[in-house]
Amino acid sequence: MATPPTGLFFESDHITPSISPLPMVFTGHNTSSSSLSPPSTTTHFEATTLYDQPDTFDHKLIKEVDFFNDKKHDLPISDNYDLHKDSTVDLDININTGLHLLTGNTSSDQSVIDDGVSPNSEDKQTKHELATAKAEFERMCGENQQLKEVLNKMIIDYNILEMHIATMMQQKGERNCKEDVNGKGCMPAPRSVMDLGLAAENDEHSRSFDKDQRLNCLKNDNRDVEEIEQSNEATIRRARVSVRARSEASVITDGCQWRKYGQKMAKGNPCPRAYYRCTMAVGCPVRKQVQRCAEDKTILTTTYEGNHNHPLPPAAMAMASTTSSAAQMLLSGSMPSSDGVTNSNYLSTTLFPYSSNMTSISASAPFPTVTLDLTQTPNPLHFQRDQLQLPFLNSSSLPQFFGQPLNNQSKFSGLQMSQNIHPQGPPHAALADTVTALTADPNFTAALATAISSIMGGGNGGGSTGNVNNENVNAAYCDNNGNVSN
DNA sequence: CGTTTTTGACCTGCGC
DNA sequence: GCGCAGGTCAAAAACG
Ligand SMILES: [Zn+2]
Numbered sequence: 001m002a003t004p005p006t007g008l009f010f011e012s013d014h015i016t017p018s019i020s021p022l023p024m025v026f027t028g029h030n031t032s033s034s035s036l037s038p039p040s041t042t043t044h045f046e047a048t049t050l051y052d053q054p055d056t057f058d059h060k061l062i063k064e065v066d067f068f069n070d071k072k073h074d075l076p077i078s079d080n081y082d083l084h085k086d087s088t089v090d091l092d093i094n095i096n097t098g099l100h101l102l103t104g105n106t107s108s109d110q111s112v113i114d115d116g117v118s119p120n121s122e123d124k125q126t127k128h129e130l131a132t133a134k135a136e137f138e139r140m141c142g143e144n145q146q147l148k149e150v151l152n153k154m155i156i157d158y159n160i161l162e163m164h165i166a167t168m169m170q171q172k173g174e175r176n177c178k179e180d181v182n183g184k185g186c187m188p189a190p191r192s193v194m195d196l197g198l199a200a201e202n203d204e205h206s207r208s209f210d211k212d213q214r215l216n217c218l219k220n221d222n223r224d225v226e227e228i229e230q231s232n233e234a235t236i237r238r239a240r241v242s243v244r245a246r247s248e249a250s251v252i253t254d255g256c257q258w259r260k261y262g263q264k265m266a267k268g269n270p271c272p273r274a275y276y277r278c279t280m281a282v283g284c285p286v287r288k289q290v291q292r293c294a295e296d297k298t299i300l301t302t303t304y305e306g307n308h309n310h311p312l313p314p315a316a317m318a319m320a321s322t323t324s325s326a327a328q329m330l331l332s333g334s335m336p337s338s339d340g341v342t343n344s345n346y347l348s349t350t351l352f353p354y355s356s357n358m359t360s361i362s363a364s365a366p367f368p369t370v371t372l373d374l375t376q377t378p379n380p381l382h383f384q385r386d387q388l389q390l391p392f393l394n395s396s397s398l399p400q401f402f403g404q405p406l407n408n409q410s411k412f413s414g415l416q417m418s419q420n421i422h423p424q425g426p427p428h429a430a431l432a433d434t435v436t437a438l439t440a441d442p443n444f445t446a447a448l449a450t451a452i453s454s455i456m457g458g459g460n461g462g463g464s465t466g467n468v469n470n471e472n473v474n475a476a477y478c479d480n481n482g483n484v485s486n
Numbered sequence: 487c488g489t490t491t492t493t494g495a496c497c498t499g500c501g502c
Numbered sequence: 503g504c505g506c507a508g509g510t511c512a513a514a515a516a517c518g
Contacts, residue, residue, distance in 0.1 A: 273509095
């Protein structure tokens, strides 16, 4: 698919200046205790680190430097002063012979003079530059906003088209297979037929049915293109997205409705693994597995598989999109196919641009799996504060931020969510208050992990389906009262 | 009473 | 072929 990576850039343009001290800062830090960085004083270092890393930010360097220069001028005037002092000292050394008196007065006098003269003009110049930079920044924000709107519209159109295509293909496949059932004896599997009739294109229920019947159908049709598509679909169905998050709850809420259909004791883990299937539509092939980590039972691993065959509420689309995107990317060969767990910068930065240090890919597993690890945040408060505050301080809504990183791979609804949210969402000030309340909560880490996980699949989308699960998610980040309940 | 969860049985793929 | 492990089914129980 023609993924608009620009979508990422738009958002980055918009957010980066503020959210820069984010996940990138913690790249490679798996343990939390020693790597906790002091919140305020390290901000600039973190920002610098970020800019040093991904080339995707290079093109914004100027803007961002300007942005932070604003702060630098505000805060460490002494730094500038020192620099000037140093340079003047050097000059003095060179010219020194004729200025004994002055040198006798030492550089401190000079510095006083410098302070009296240059700062005024410098201040003016600085303010001018600052104003210019701000104007430029605002202009770009506006431009960014426009581009986002355009992108948003494109994404919506794309989603609609995709839905149409899926529906058409499934109807077509159903028709072909039914004909075969009547004529040449495709396996009539009643349940599968029923499922297909109820709109299951990628019905995971009937995997064997899919294989046998569809292959037969394909033989009869003898269309290479479809064959390729079928195999791709199979790969996509098997591709998985795994989310690790700390949560007390037995499952994370992700905007979908699930029914538990099995539970097994997995080898090497005392905690049972639970199997759920999506029940938002009859025959939806999407499944998920939920299991606690053996080492740390506060960590909940949720693995998603398959694509929904029905319209999703915005709340649930991010995760679905992520799964699908991961599958597409795995399928496209953008990742190694033979070795084990790898760190794919490409996929990470593309799929989870703000969480690059938290994603990993396993190609050696029975199924290619993309793992989003939300448990490795060294300083959840710091991380959360930045992640939560900055986006909407930059005029973006929270869901937009959480949704967007998952959506740049063409389909997706983070932007939709943001749009849907604006009319009814809480004002930014309220969000800021919420964040304050959140960050003050002692149980915040768990809530955070759960919330992020949930928001990944959810976010406040307007809940057209009245999904009960969403309520928890919303409470975790949208409650004006700052209540955090999970 | 309809829906969801529980749980033992069953199926499938894989390694030996 | 056998055993193991992962995954699914489906009847019974629990729930609202
Ligand atoms: Zn579904």
